[in-house]
Amino acid sequence: MDALLPIFLPVVVLGGLGTVFGAVLGVAAKKFAVDKDEREEQILGILPGANCGGCGFPGCSGFAAAVVSGEATTNGCAVGGSEVTALVAGIMGVEPEDAERHVAFVRCSGGARSNRKYDYVGLDDCFSALNAIGGGPLTCRFGCLGLGSCTRVCQFGALSLVNGVAKVNREKCVGCMQCVATCPKRLITKLPYSSETRVGCNSHARGAAVRKLCEAGCIGCGICVKNCPNDAIRVEDNLAIIDPAKCHNCGICVEKCPRHIIESVVSVRAEAKV
Amino acid sequence: MSITSIFSIALGAILVENFVLVQFLGICPFLGVSKKQDTAIGMGLAVTFVMGIASLVCWLVNYYVLVPLNMEFMQTVAYILIIAALVQFIEMFLQKSMPGLYLALGIYLPLITTNCAVLGVVLLNTQKNYNLLESTVYGITGGLGFLLAIVLFASVRERLDASAEYPKAFDGFPVALVSAGLLSLAFMGFSGLKVW
Numbered sequence: 356m357d358a359l360l361p362i363f364l365p366v367v368v369l370g371g372l373g374t375v376f377g378a379v380l381g382v383a384a385k386k387f388a389v390d391k392d393e394r395e396e397q398i399l400g401i402l403p404g405a406n407c408g409g410c411g412f413p414g415c416s417g418f419a420a421a422v423v424s425g426e427a428t429t430n431g432c433a434v435g436g437s438e439v440t441a442l443v444a445g446i447m448g449v450e451p452e453d454a455e456r457h458v459a460f461v462r463c464s465g466g467a468r469s470n471r472k473y474d475y476v477g478l479d480d481c482f483s484a485l486n487a488i489g490g491g492p493l494t495c496r497f498g499c500l501g502l503g504s505c506t507r508v509c510q511f512g513a514l515s516l517v518n519g520v521a522k523v524n525r526e527k528c529v530g531c532m533q534c535v536a537t538c539p540k541r542l543i544t545k546l547p548y549s550s551e552t553r554v555g556c557n558s559h560a561r562g563a564a565v566r567k568l569c570e571a572g573c574i575g576c577g578i579c580v581k582n583c584p585n586d587a588i589r590v591e592d593n594l595a596i597i598d599p600a601k602c603h604n605c606g607i608c609v610e611k612c613p614r615h616i617i618e619s620v621v622s623v624r625a626e627a628k629v
Numbered sequence: 630m631s632i633t634s635i636f637s638i639a640l641g642a643i644l645v646e647n648f649v650l651v652q653f654l655g656i657c658p659f660l661g662v663s664k665k666q667d668t669a670i671g672m673g674l675a676v677t678f679v680m681g682i683a684s685l686v687c688w689l690v691n692y693y694v695l696v697p698l699n700m701e702f703m704q705t706v707a708y709i710l711i712i713a714a715l716v717q718f719i720e721m722f723l724q725k726s727m728p729g730l731y732l733a734l735g736i737y738l739p740l741i742t743t744n745c746a747v748l749g750v751v752l753l754n755t756q757k758n759y760n761l762l763e764s765t766v767y768g769i770t771g772g773l774g775f776l777l778a779i780v781l782f783a784s785v786r787e788r789l790d791a792s793a794e795y796p797k798a799f800d801g802f803p804v805a806l807v808s809a810g811l812l813s814l815a816f817m818g819f820s821g822l823k824v825w
Contacts, residue, residue, distance in 0.1 A: 365703045368694065372707060376714035383718055387725035413732065478791040 392423045394446050401442045403434045407510055409531025428452050433530035434511075456548040458528040459513070459535060463499035463542050464555030464616050466520030469569040470494040480504055485539050495568045497558040499542055505534035525620065550599035551620040552609060559592045571616050579608035579617060635766050638759075640822065642770035648746045649778040650809075650816040655746030659779055660805060662737070664790075669783035670776070675737040677772025680750050682719065683712050684768025687751040688761050701755075708751045716742045746775055782812055 398419040406414040410431040412421050421427035422443060429444040430437075430452040437451070444451035475492035477483055481504035484491040491500055501519040513527035514534055523534075525548065535543045542557050554573060558565050562574030575593035587601035588608060595617070597608075609619045648654045655676065662672040687708050695701055720738045723731040741747060750771045754764040785808050789795075795804050 364698060365700055368698060368700060369703060369706060369710065372690070372694070372710055376710065380714060380717055380721075383721045387721040389724055478788065480791040483791065 395419045395423045397446050398422055398443055401435070401439055401446070402432060403439070405434050405510055405529075405531075407434060407529075407531040407533060409433045409529070409533065422447065433457065433532075436529075457530040457532075457545045458525050458548050459523045459530065459532060459543050460546045460553050461499060461505075461514075461521045461523055461538075461543050462553075462555060462557040463497070463520055464571045464618065465493070465495060465498040465569050466501055466518040466571075468518075468571040469498050470567075481539050495558055495560070495565070495572060497540065497542070497556075497560070498569060498572075499540065504539070505537050505543060508533045508537045547599050550597070550602060551604040552597060552602055552606065553618055554595050554597055555616045555618050556594065556614075559594055561593055565593070571614060573616055574614060576613065578611050578613060582607050582611045635763070637823070638763055638767050639770040642767050643774040643777060644816070644819040645822050647774045647778055647816050647819075648749065648771050649775055650813040651820070652749065653813075654749040655744050655775055658737075658740060658744055659775075659782065660802070660809065662740075663779050663783040663786055663805075666780060666783045666787060669779045672737045672740075673772070673776030673779045675741055676744065676746060676775045677769060679712075679716060679719065679738070679741045679744075680747050680772035680775075681765060681769035683708075683715055683747050683751055684754055684764045685761070686715055687711050688754060688759075688764040691755055692761075704755055705748075705752065708748055712747055712751070713742050746771070778812070778816075782809060785812065 395416075396419075399416055402415040402419060404415050408414065410418045410421075410427065410433065412418040412427065412431075415432075418427060418431055422429060422431065429447060429449065430440040432439050432443070433456075435443075436456060441451045471492045472489055472494055473492055475484055475487060477487060479502050481500045481502045484500045484502050490496060493500060499520045501516055501521065503514075503516050503521060505521050506514040506516060510531070510533070511527050511529055513524045513529070514521055515524065516522070521534075521543075523543075530545065532545055535541075535545060540557075546553065556571065556573040558569070558572045560568065560572070562576065565572035565574050573594050575590045575595065577590050577595075579595050580588045580590055584605065584607065585601050585603050587598045587603070588595055589598070590596070595608075597617075604619065606619050609617045642648070646652055649656065649659045658672055658676070663669050690707060690711055691701075691704060695704060695707060700707075716738060720731070723738075750768050751764075754767055757767075759767055786805060789804060789808065799807065
């Protein structure tokens with residue numbers, strides 16, 4: 356019997372330890388059980404699961420919890436769009452709120468057309484470039500540095516660098532607005548998807564100064580304002596601004612702009628076809 | 630048991646015998662979760678937390694159960710069991726009573742169950758004959774050493790990502806391993822550091 360003890364004792368002791376731990380865990384699972392609303396799980400199942408944080412909550416589970424607790428509206432998920440909104444509203448038993456689709460837009464068309472103070476050699480990162488001598492290589496302090504910090508935060512591959520300036524692919528953009536928060540120059544804005552005519556400049560510098568700094572800068576000449584049939588454009592602080600609510604996307608301003616910085620999705624499409 | 634010896638243990642665990650960079654324990658999360666500083670900090674804190682508590686509990690089980698029964702040879706098995714159960718328990722406990730901490734550590738906690746740094750620290754505690762206080766201090770400071778290493782490494786990797794000036798063939802893990810090796814070499818400089 357003594358010879359067998361070293362074999363049986365470990366079995367008993369480890370088995371005992373295991374049983375004790377199992378019992379403790381079992382009790383703990385009951386005691387610490389967190390009451391979760393069933394709807395939370397259901398909503399989480401419908402959400403895209405990108406965990407992009409575009410809704411303003413930590414991940415999809417955070418949004419699901421917020422909807423159930425009433426902190427968020429059913430249309431909060433920009434990625435899922437109207438389909439997910441309808442499903443979430445169905446689970447919550449309420450009418451879906453209409454959500455206008457928004458996409459990001461980079462308010463700069465400088466890139467290769469803008470002047471540089473010097474050749475920047477350093478990290479491929481807009482924050483680093485901004486900390487370089489003179490606030491980065493661009494002569495225009497409003498413009499896109501073109502190092503693509505925004506392209507790296509986009510989880511949907513909607514941003515890319517075209518001719519040294521970040522461009523948003525409207526079809527891929529889901530409006531999570533991660534890039535808006537990332538751009539150190541605060542160049543990227545949220546625009547309604549229906550707004551197809553946009554001013555590709557963010558410079559508030561005076562016209563004469565802009566002419567020296569960048570070939571693709573708004574000089575605030577007001578030609579677009581005069582030609583707009585719908586009074587949708589105004590010049591504020593030396594920069595043309597289009598009101599998406601009034602704009603009919605007629606494209607007259609796109610043709611008239613002497614600096615060729617107002618861009619229209621329609622004209623881009625026409626070019627692409629040719 | 631003086632303050633000096635506690636400080637000596639802490640210094641040893643954080644710098645001289647850094648778990649990742651000198652003892653090469655816990656390499657898996659060190660390489661896996663070090664792409665971004667945010668996740669690295671989360672992982673490091675979770676490891677610190679679990680290592681501290683595991684050291685404490687394992688010491689108690691070793692001292693009051695295994696040693697009296699002459700079963701020291703089953704330490705490894707018993708410790709694995711304890712760590713696995715402990716991590717599960719902590720996860721449940723945090724979810725109920727500290728949702729904030731649970732959200733911060735949430736994803737990383739279950740990952741740590743199989744982290745060899747945690748098993749390593751409790752085995753080393755036994756090997757070095759540390760008492761309860763020393764074990765706990767060694768566990769927590771060992772975790773802090775892990776936190777230091779993984780945060781340093783994550784910042785190195787973030788910079789590497791931003792300026793890729795290495796041969797294309799090294800892209801991804803190879804360059805991460807090379808930089809981990811260099812970081813480890815840097816920590817060799819601490820060897821020999823002692824507190825009297």
